[in-house]
Amino acid sequence: MSAASGTLPLGAGAVGSKPADSASVVDWIAVVAGALGALMAMLDTSITNTALPQIQGEVGASGTEGTWIGTGYLVAEVVMIPLTAWLTRLLGLRRLLLITTIAFVLFSMMCGVSNGLIEMIIGRAGQGFFGGALIPTAQVIIRTRLPQRQMAVGMSIFGVIVVLGPVIGPIIGGYLAEEVSWRWCFFINLPVGIALVTLLLLGLPDEKSKFDLLAKADWLGIAGMAIAFSCLTVVLEEGQRERWFESSMIVELSLVSLAGFIIMFIAQKTRPDPVIKLALLSNGAFASATFITLVVGAAVYGTTFVVPQFLAGIAGYNPRQAGGIMALSAIPVFVLIPVLPRIIGKFDTRLMVALGLLCFAGSCFLDIHLGPDSAGADFTWSQLLRGVGQILAAMPLNQASMAAIGRENAADGAGIYSMARNLGGSIGLALCGVFIDQRSAVHSDTIREAVTANSVLGQARLAADGLSQGVDQATAHLRAIAQLSSLVEKQALVMTYDDCFWLLAIGLIAITPVVLLLRSPKPGVVVEVGH
Incomplete structure (x- = not known):
């Protein structure tokens, strides 16, 4: 089994025997349990994005330090993903899921009560590590408990969770941060965890642990x-x-x-x-798909970091309002999810992935002309196009990666593929944070060199502000200088965010020719949406 493929040999930790023609009630309870666990883990990859300014303020973190709240989760998840198959064989699926669910909830509580950055980072890393097992095991349950004719239903459920989780996470996080408290972004996992433990006990059989595998690890x-x-x-x-x-x-x-x-x-x-069969990367088609998903992962998590930061810092949006803008990219996903599984296989996979990458890049290009007066409405078309690009690239790209290496290597290949996407997300978040710190300083210095208090533009601005103050000349002059400095910093930050979108767009365009190395899956293959 891999961290994301859901393929698990029967007799090596599989959940029961070969599925019958129709799934039982217990089977569907198990599927719902797996889906709920995956949803909880996926939401937490991005639930803090729109609430990040409030969290940073309360834990005393700067803008760059705040990226660790997301990066810590993703890095720990990357470490866990390749271990999930081995841990399933070691502990049994139910025991593994019970342990990881309880640990995930406990670390969530730690995040919820945190008052410092170190506590928050440790809590997020713990969430990421144990949450990393919840996503791939959902596919294990679907593939081992559902018959072939009902597999499409199960995979559609999983697909919606994987694609929409990072999208609706900021929406829920924004609402909770604005209407209740950002701490409920984490406390909400307690009732969900209790429900998940109950479903796991009802839907999954107990299995014997195989601790002898520890010596062979x-x-x-x-x-x-x-x-x-x-x-x-x-x-x-x-x-x-x-x-x-x-x-x-x-x-x-x-x-x-x-x-x-x-x-x-x-x-x-x-x-x-x-633990990771990197030899699979010697396959050019699989290596290409893995590289593309790494870059796409960086772009996905990069945009879900930059857009809320822009809305909060420039447009003055609260987390709830920012979440509403982020939700726009979910609309195309809901529209296309029922359609894409029917058309993949009828069209060239390479064409679909290339179209998705270009749509994604186009959405970033739409955002490079934002200004200090831009607001949520200016993100409408870019967010809609971004949703189209992400779903068009994600579904066929996952299929192409599996088609490249064959069914016998699907488990190990999917683990590398999933790890690449998460690692890409981690790199994207880190690079965006570094890029914002660096470029904002450069733009600020450039603007200040052009607009000084003695320049024509500077004098005109100071005179206009001074006349509008209605106070004595000295006080008006000082206030005007402060306002001019604030405008310079705001303009510099806007230019920096525009640079971020430009960089992400160029990266997506640059990897588009790599799709020529992909291999289309054979017709009739069940479509899965991998994490």
Whole structure:
């Protein structure tokens, strides 16, 4: 089994025997349990996005530090995804899900009561690690408990959750932060967790643990993977603030990350069953799909970070209003989800993925002309087009990745594919945070050089502001200077956000030719939407 494929050999931790012609009530309880767990985990990848300004204020985090609230979740999830198959065989599916659900809820409570950044990051990392098992196991349940004729229904449920989870997360988070408290973005997991535990006990059979697998585990590969990815993200996150390789900390973490990748490489060569079968990346078609999903993951999480930041910092939107704008991208998903499974296989997968990438890039280009006076309405068409691009790329791309390596390697391939998407999201969040810090300073300096108190534009602005104040000349002059400085900073930030959208658009266009290396799935294959 892989972290995302849902393929699990019967007799190796599978949930029951081969499904009958029609699923029983207990089977559907199990499916609902898996779907609920996946939904809870998917929502929490982005539920803090629109509430981030409020959370940052209460935990004392700067803008760049605040990206760790999302990045910590994603990095920990990346570490867990490849381990899910092995942990299922080790503990049994029900026991694994009960442990991860309870732990996920406990770490959610920790986030909800946090008053400091360190507590929040630890809580989010714990959520990400244990939530990482909830998403792929949902596919395990669907594939082992539903007959072939009902598989499409189960996969459609899972597909809606995977695609819409990151989209509706900010909406729910924005509403809770504005109407109740941002802490309920985490407290809401308590009743959901209780319901999930109940469904798991009713729908899944108990299985015998196989602790003898502990002695055979690829501990070297696991350690290398955790070290490599975690240190790499820290370098990306802290590099700008620490002046990159001028900092001994950044140099040391880079070397440790490199050592982690070397350890992973050694495990690949020496272990007969490495935790991640990177040899699959020697397949050009699969490597292409994996690379595309990494970039798309960076773009998805990058836009879901930048748009709420713009709406809050420039347009003055509260989290609830920002969530409403983010919800626009969900509309095309609802419209296309029932249609795409019917047409994939009838059209060239490469064409569909390319169209999705270009629509996604086009949505970013629509946002590069935003100004200081832009508001939510200016994001309407870009958000709608973004939703079209994401769903057009996601569904056929997942199918193409599986078609490239064959059914016998589907489990391991899907794990690498899912990990790439999450790692891309982590990189996207980190790079956007660094880019905003760097480019805003550059734009601010450029504007200040052009508009000084002695320049024609500066004098005109100061004179206009001074006349409108209705106070003595000295006080009016000081106020006008303060207002001019504030306008400069706002304009610099707007230009920085425009740069972010431009960078994401160029990245998506740049990888579009890679779709030529993809391989279309054979007609008649059941469409799945992978995480």
